[in-house]
Amino acid sequence: MIDRLTAALSRSRADYTEIRVERTWSTAVTFRGRRLESATASEDQGGFVRALHAGGGWGVASFTSLDRLDAMVARAGELSRAVPVDPPIRLGDVPTHQADALLDLDGDVRGVPIAEKKRLLEAYNGAMLGVSDRIVDTLAVYRDEVSEYWYVNSQGTILHELRPDVTLSGTAVARRDGTIEKGLESIGMRRGWRSVQDKAAGFRAVAERAVALLDAPMVKGGTYPVILDPQLAGVFIHEAFGHLSEADFVYENPQAREMMTLGRRFGKPVLNVGDNGVAPGLRGTLPFDDEGTATQDTTLIKDGILVGRLHSRETAAAMGERPTGNARAISFRHAPIVRMTNTYIAGAPPPGGGSFEDLIGDVKLGVYACGAFGGQTMLENFSFTAAYGRMIRDGQVAELVKDVVLAGNLFQTLDRIDHIAGDFRWNQMGGGCGKAGQFPLPVTEGAPHVRIEEALVGGDVAA
Amino acid sequence: MIAQLIDAARRRADGGADALWRRVERTTVAFEWGRLKSAAATEEAGANLRVRHRGRVGVAGTTAVGGNEVGAQHAAPLLDRALASAELGEQSDLVFPAAGPLPPLTTCFDRAANASLDELIGIGRSLLARLEREGCRVNVAIERETTVTRVANSAGAGGEYRSTAFGVSADVWRIAGDDVLVVSDALEGADVPSDEALAALVASINARLDHALRVVASPEGTLPVVFTPAGLSALMLPVTQALSGKAVLQGISPLGAKVGQEVFDARFSITDDPLRIDRATSRPLDDECVPSRATCLVERGVVQRFIYDLETAARAKAESTGNGQRAIFGKPVPGYTNIVLNDGGAQHAAPRQLGGGLLEDIRDGLLVDELIGVGQGNVIGGAFSHPVALAYRIERGEVTGRVKDAAVAGNAYELWKRVAGFGADARWTGSRWAPSVLFEGVSVARR
Numbered sequence: 062m063i064d065r066l067t068a069a070l071s072r073s074r075a076d077y078t079e080i081r082v083e084r085t086w087s088t089a090v091t092f093r094g095r096r097l098e099s100a101t102a103s104e105d106q107g108g109f110v111r112a113l114h115a116g117g118g119w120g121v122a123s124f125t126s127l128d129r130l131d132a133m134v135a136r137a138g139e140l141s142r143a144v145p146v147d148p149p150i151r152l153g154d155v156p157t158h159q160a161d162a163l164l165d166l167d168g169d170v171r172g173v174p175i176a177e178k179k180r181l182l183e184a185y186n187g188a189m190l191g192v193s194d195r196i197v198d199t200l201a202v203y204r205d206e207v208s209e210y211w212y213v214n215s216q217g218t219i220l221h222e223l224r225p226d227v228t229l230s231g232t233a234v235a236r237r238d239g240t241i242e243k244g245l246e247s248i249g250m251r252r253g254w255r256s257v258q259d260k261a262a263g264f265r266a267v268a269e270r271a272v273a274l275l276d277a278p279m280v281k282g283g284t285y286p287v288i289l290d291p292q293l294a295g296v297f298i299h300e301a302f303g304h305l306s307e308a309d310f311v312y313e314n315p316q317a318r319e320m321m322t323l324g325r326r327f328g329k330p331v332l333n334v335g336d337n338g339v340a341p342g343l344r345g346t347l348p349f350d351d352e353g354t355a356t357q358d359t360t361l362i363k364d365g366i367l368v369g370r371l372h373s374r375e376t377a378a379a380m381g382e383r384p385t386g387n388a389r390a391i392s393f394r395h396a397p398i399v400r401m402t403n404t405y406i407a408g409a410p411p412p413g414g415g416s417f418e419d420l421i422g423d424v425k426l427g428v429y430a431c432g433a434f435g436g437q438t439m440l441e442n443f444s445f446t447a448a449y450g451r452m453i454r455d456g457q458v459a460e461l462v463k464d465v466v467l468a469g470n471l472f473q474t475l476d477r478i479d480h481i482a483g484d485f486r487w488n489q490m491g492g493g494c495g496k497a498g499q500f501p502l503p504v505t506e507g508a509p510h511v512r513i514e515e516a517l518v519g520g521d522v523a524a
Numbered sequence: 525m526i527a528q529l530i531d532a533a534r535r536r537a538d539g540g541a542d543a544l545w546r547r548v549e550r551t552t553v554a555f556e557w558g559r560l561k562s563a564a565a566t567e568e569a570g571a572n573l574r575v576r577h578r579g580r581v582g583v584a585g586t587t588a589v590g591g592n593e594v595g596a597q598h599a600a601p602l603l604d605r606a607l608a609s610a611e612l613g614e615q616s617d618l619v620f621p622a623a624g625p626l627p628p629l630t631t632c633f634d635r636a637a638n639a640s641l642d643e644l645i646g647i648g649r650s651l652l653a654r655l656e657r658e659g660c661r662v663n664v665a666i667e668r669e670t671t672v673t674r675v676a677n678s679a680g681a682g683g684e685y686r687s688t689a690f691g692v693s694a695d696v697w698r699i700a701g702d703d704v705l706v707v708s709d710a711l712e713g714a715d716v717p718s719d720e721a722l723a724a725l726v727a728s729i730n731a732r733l734d735h736a737l738r739v740v741a742s743p744e745g746t747l748p749v750v751f752t753p754a755g756l757s758a759l760m761l762p763v764t765q766a767l768s769g770k771a772v773l774q775g776i777s778p779l780g781a782k783v784g785q786e787v788f789d790a791r792f793s794i795t796d797d798p799l800r801i802d803r804a805t806s807r808p809l810d811d812e813c814v815p816s817r818a819t820c821l822v823e824r825g826v827v828q829r830f831i832y833d834l835e836t837a838a839r840a841k842a843e844s845t846g847n848g849q850r851a852i853f854g855k856p857v858p859g860y861t862n863i864v865l866n867d868g869g870a871q872h873a874a875p876r877q878l879g880g881g882l883l884e885d886i887r888d889g890l891l892v893d894e895l896i897g898v899g900q901g902n903v904i905g906g907a908f909s910h911p912v913a914l915a916y917r918i919e920r921g922e923v924t925g926r927v928k929d930a931a932v933a934g935n936a937y938e939l940w941k942r943v944a945g946f947g948a949d950a951r952w953t954g955s956r957w958a959p960s961v962l963f964e965g966v967s968v969a970r971r
Contacts, residue, residue, distance in 0.1 A: 087853075089854070090612075093774065096614055097612065097613070097614050098614060099583060099609070099614070099854070099855050100582075100609055100612040101582070101583045101605075101609045101853075101854065101855065102584060102605045102609065103584065103585045103586065103853045103854075104586050104587070104588055104601075104605075105586075105587050106587055118560055118562045119561065119564075120562070120563055120564075121563070122564065122565045122567075123565075123566045123568070124567045125567070125568045125569050125589075126567065129567060133565075133567070136565050140563040140564065140565060140641070143563055143641050143642075143645075144553065144562065144563045144645070145560070146559060146561065147559075150561075175608065175609075175612060176611075176612055179612050198774050198775065198776060234776065236775075241776065241902060241905055242902075243902065282969070313556065313557035313558075313559075313661070314699065316659070316661075316698075316699035316700065317704075319699075320701070320702060394568070396562070396564070434900060435899070435900030435901060436897075436900070437896050437897040437900065438896075439706075439896050439913040440706065441703075441704050442896055442911055442913065442928075443896070443911075444896045444897035444900070445897075446897070446900045446901045464901075464907075464909075468896075468931060468971065469971070470929070472702050517971045519909045519931055519969070
């Protein structure tokens with residue numbers, strides 16, 4: 062394949078050309094309630110070409126028939142010439158790489174019969190259904206894939222990779238009369254079959270919680286000190302801050318650039334945030350991004366101050382900064398754009414930080430918001446739905462509450478993070494991130510427990 | 525041909541088969557932050573095969589299909605995988621439909637099919653010129669697409685059609701300090717949009733931007749709130765989810781037991797209509813060979829029926845409503861085509877007034893154009909609570925400025941019971957046709 066790609070490259074008349082080819086084997090098994098909904102195996106394959114002529118814009122071509130490779134290389138070149146761009150697009154310098162990077166498959170899913178995948182999922186689904194007859198419905202999904210990946214560019218980078226991905230998710234729906242509650246379990250790793258064994262306990266736990274939520278009161282809306290558990294804190298930093306640190310948002314927008322000026326204070330000195338594309342085994346981890354740039358651990362906020370951002374080669378050159386290996390595409394159907402990998406709030410052990418107990422010790426009345434049903438950010442405003450919450454009363458975790466929705470302004474909220482615990486963990490979840498029509502991109506988030514001194518909790522806005 | 529795939533499948537699957545083959549060819553140009561940035565071409569083809577064997581259903585998909593056919597060398601492994609999937613697959617009584625007459629429908633428009641790269645760039649430039657203003661940055665994307673779809677089944681039904689789609693989207697960004705404002709709009713149709721439609725898009729963005737420049741305090745309390753056609757999503761989503769036969773089968777639809785009952789305002793009707801002219805989602809038959817027809821789901825407040833594909837219909841002992849949708853990968857699912865709220869009527873091309881004439885009698889209230897977090901949480905239950913992304917204060921019948929730190933909450937089913945007014949500004953937002961709608965008594969909180 063590499064020979065075929067380098068031959069196609071040599072025929073390109075553009076000043077810069079890159080070609081990606083992917084072949085993906087995947088299986089998916091779905092249970093809904095006790096019914097097996099589907100068990101399917103798929104094979105997806107295709108290529109992507111991007112070309113740049115001096116003075117031209119990006120010419121892009123994607124295709125599923127590899128017989129069309131040469132024609133599509135030529136087409137990308139024509140398209141680049143057809144869209145003059147001034148000032149011209151420049152690419153940040155990066156070292157070239159020639160690598161055969163076969164990630165640890167940890168039990169190649171391609172060697173496991175689909176019947177066995179069905180049995181595994183059936184057991185996890187059964188763990189949810191077995192909790193109570195209040196569990197009226199479940200959705201359990203197993204998905205795996207292995208992508209064989211080739212990348213070449215006209216500057217000499219040649220890559221061949223095997224990229225595994227395996228995810229499990231479970232939704233348990235509990236119902237009593239008109240009240241419906243749900244619990245959500247999600248597991249995802251850039252590994253293989255062995256890494257998804259022995260996971261029944263997590264599925265059982267979310268079903269138990271869904272049942273417990275039937276009796277839980279709605280949280281009373283208002284402003285509280287809020288402690289985010291590591292999962293919600295991770296989702297928060299990804300959604301509310303991470304996207305603003307993607308340089309394609311700022312690089313050609315002077316006002317945005319000003320808002321995101323390096324050196325600006327974003328939080329108290331306890332706040333440290335980064336994006337780490339090299340942390341082993343995580344879904345956002347890869348040796349190289351989809352422009353052939355080596356990935357890295359990029360610090361974004363250090364001691365409360367904005368110090369970095371995420372770049373592609375193009376945004377780095379435009380801003381006079383260094384590429385960070387964050388140009389990613391969800392598949393050959395798309396161009397690489399600036400994306401996160403594994404985004405985190407760093408844990409703060411004592412003396413600066415502390416334990417979970419330290420965070421809640423002086424809270425008279427607060428909300429402990431746990432897990433995430435979803436989150437959305439629109440620029441500086443965000444809204445997150447926690448999976449469940451617990452009230453904090455007089456420094457102690459108290460009763461379960463539901464419908465905990467956090468809403469606020471990013472800048473204010475980051476600045477109100479006043480306490481961070483030392484209990485950092487990565488949330489190894491499935492799902493993924495969406496941006497510019499590219500969804501789902503495998504990413505991971507990580508955080509310790511985090512305290513916001515004051516945040517608006519919705520849920521029952523007085524009717 | 526896809527017929528050969530079906531023939532091969534019929535010989536090995538005792539309960540028959542159906543298949544979809546689709547080829548998409550697309551051109552896109554993108555203007556980023558005010559300048560032309562990229563042009564892209566896509567050629568994609570793939571096939572999805574479903575078999576029924578020993579009472580069980582199996583599905584397989586592939587993009588390894590060669591250029592214009594599902595060749596024999598590709599058909600055999602696809603069939604093997606579908607049969608392997610059926611060994612584990614669910615038991616289903618689904619019946620592949622026999623051939624029936626297809627409704628006449630134009631799905632392919634020559635101007636869209638033949639639009640050149642220069643034409644796309646020209647449309648983008650003209651929009652850019654009309655949207656650019658001091659202190660703002662504009663993104664524009666123009667896309668044209670031609671698709672060939674073939675579907676067939678072992679009962680002799682099938683069809684082939686060529687369709688076009690043309691999309692124009694624009695968003696204007698204004699960042700002042702830490703205040704980020706984005707106003708956007710899009711046109712999605714089957715043909716190249718008319719000059720009037722493009723002018724309406726420009727006018728819609730500019731009007732909302734002009735009103736947004738001034739930031740005012742949010743009102744608070746239980747207030748009249750107008751949801752624009754775009755802002756209506758939070759109120760439509762629970763209803764459309766609840767009208768899906770799949771949700772009814774799962775026992776999670778609040779409308780599941782309400783057929784024949786008047787549960788909405790008597791002026792509220794919803795139809796799924798795959799036969800609308802000039803819509804990219806319109807088609808003569810669905811992806812499971814069922815001829816298209818309009819399906820009235822709610823008529824004058826009364827729940828009529830739910831949407832089904834073949835499989836959910838078989839389970840519900842109902843008939844498919846022709847809402848089978850399938851992608852290259854995965855199995856068919858029931859999905860909406862064009863959701864039409866109330867009568868439909870002719871599409872307005874001329875610029876429309878913000879609020880559709882519903883603002884006049886409002887002393888103090890809100891106009892909601894976009895909310896944050898729609899689709900999160902327990903949507904089908906009807907309760908919603910969302911911060912606003914783009915909303916305006918209405919005072920004494922007029923828009924007085926943009927409201928930033930407000931949240932609206934309510935229950936969609938309760939609100940649809942008593943609609944205070946429908947606007948005269950019905951339009952397409954994506955694949956939904958709806959006017960602005962005024963509700964009294966929506967909870968508005970300020971933060």
